[in-house]
Amino acid sequence: GREIHLASRPQGVPTPDNFRLVEVDVPAPAEGQVKVRNLVMSVDPYMRGRMNDVKSYVPPFQVGAALDGGAVGEVAESASPDLKPGDLVLHGYGWRDWVVGDARRFRRLEPVAPPSAFLGVLGMPGLTAYVGLLDIAAMKPGDTVFVSGAAGAVGSLAGQLAKLKGAGRVVGSAGSAAKVAYLTEELGFDAAFNYRDGDLAGQLKQAAPGGVDVYFDNVGGDHLTAAISRANVGARMAICGAIAGYNEPVPGPDNMMMLIGKRLTLRGFIVSDHEDRMPDLIREVGAWYAEGRIKAPETFVAGLENAPEAFLGLLRGDNTGKMLVNL
Ligand code: NDP
Numbered sequence: 506g507r508e509i510h511l512a513s514r515p516q517g518v519p520t521p522d523n524f525r526l527v528e529v530d531v532p533a534p535a536e537g538q539v540k541v542r543n544l545v546m547s548v549d550p551y552m553r554g555r556m557n558d559v560k561s562y563v564p565p566f567q568v569g570a571a572l573d574g575g576a577v578g579e580v581a582e583s584a585s586p587d588l589k590p591g592d593l594v595l596h597g598y599g600w601r602d603w604v605v606g607d608a609r610r611f612r613r614l615e616p617v618a619p620p621s622a623f624l625g626v627l628g629m630p631g632l633t634a635y636v637g638l639l640d641i642a643a644m645k646p647g648d649t650v651f652v653s654g655a656a657g658a659v660g661s662l663a664g665q666l667a668k669l670k671g672a673g674r675v676v677g678s679a680g681s682a683a684k685v686a687y688l689t690e691e692l693g694f695d696a697a698f699n700y701r702d703g704d705l706a707g708q709l710k711q712a713a714p715g716g717v718d719v720y721f722d723n724v725g726g727d728h729l730t731a732a733i734s735r736a737n738v739g740a741r742m743a744i745c746g747a748i749a750g751y752n753e754p755v756p757g758p759d760n761m762m763m764l765i766g767k768r769l770t771l772r773g774f775i776v777s778d779h780e781d782r783m784p785d786l787i788r789e790v791g792a793w794y795a796e797g798r799i800k801a802p803e804t805f806v807a808g809l810e811n812a813p814e815a816f817l818g819l820l821r822g823d824n825t826g827k828m829l830v831n832l
Pocket residue numbers: 549550551629630633654655656657658659660678679680681684700723724744745746747748749750774775776777819820821822823824825826827828
């Protein structure tokens with residue numbers, strides 16, 4: 506089998522040199538274990554944080570060891586009564602094509618959707634969008650909702666969910682003209698703009714002339730500043746991510762004083778604290794997805810050897826929707 510190891514810790518923007526493809530033996534499963542062939546793996550922005558040697562809500566990756574992350578595979582051999590060959594399983598041993606591990610670490614999936622969906626709309630990013638919008642930002646029908654990183658995995662779902670939940674107006678920002686067109690033409694956003702064109706506050710004002718009631722923040726930095734400046738009284742902000750600052754720190758908002766007069770609520774959250782909402786996601790969003798009322802765009806890169814490039818591409822914005830690696 507093959508694994509991708511962290512060869513060195515990135516300084517700023519990661520490069521291919523920070524990764525190494527390593528050949529490893531794949532043993533037969535011992536009692537209670539399964540041997541799984543991975544089909545698809547996820548690359549996610551939070552992995553950039555784990556490449557730094559800092560204490561966080563997930564432990565850092567170790568230099569010289571395999572990376573890990575979400576993946577879906579098929580059981581090839583089983584020495585556990587709980588799983589049998591051919592079972593589709595969700596687990597945390599991505600960045601490798603084979604894995605042998607304790608069967609309890611693998612969750613059997615009903616094959617109701619393609620394997621990749623369990624890493625996107627019916628998985629962690631889907632739950633992030635669902636919880637962030639409905640529980641953290643407490644979106645109400647009629648709200649004007651602004652989503653940054655709107656063409657990504659979480660953002661594309663948050664915006665569509667807002668529409669389906671009766672938002673009055675849904676506005677998105679993304680990093681290319683093609684993504685902006687995709688948001689309004691394919692995903693039903695009412696307005697969208699390209700943040701690379703500059704004048705964020707001006708573009709947001711034009712897209713949301715009545716102000717913003719809910720901000721779903723995937724970006725931080727200047728996006729958060731603009732959202733605060735365009736927020737209506739009582740607006741709620743789900744602070745989900747801050748990708749503008751993952752490689753290098755960026756300045757934060759300089760208008761925090763507005764939180765007072767506008768009575769704003771900014772609330773950070775971590776999706777793994779909200780696993781109890783998974784059944785609601787599957788029921789509600791799963792039905793919309795099956796009916797074609799929610800689209801779950803995906804960008805695929807082929808081959809484990811190209812997983813580092815997929816991750817670098819994710820940080821650059823090469824993806825529309827969920828970035829995935831087919832193994
Ligand atoms: P995405 O699919 O959105 O991919 C990342 C995107 O970020 C890129 O496609 C790129 O799109 C955009 N981006 C990169 N650099 C910048 C920048 N400087 N300014 C603005 N946009 C940038 O990833 P996910 O949907 O998986 O994650 C979205 C956010 O949600 C991330 O911040 C992530 O950390 C966070 N998250 C938080 C969770 C939680 O529990 N709180 C759980 C899951 C995700 P573009 O072309 O538009 O620039």
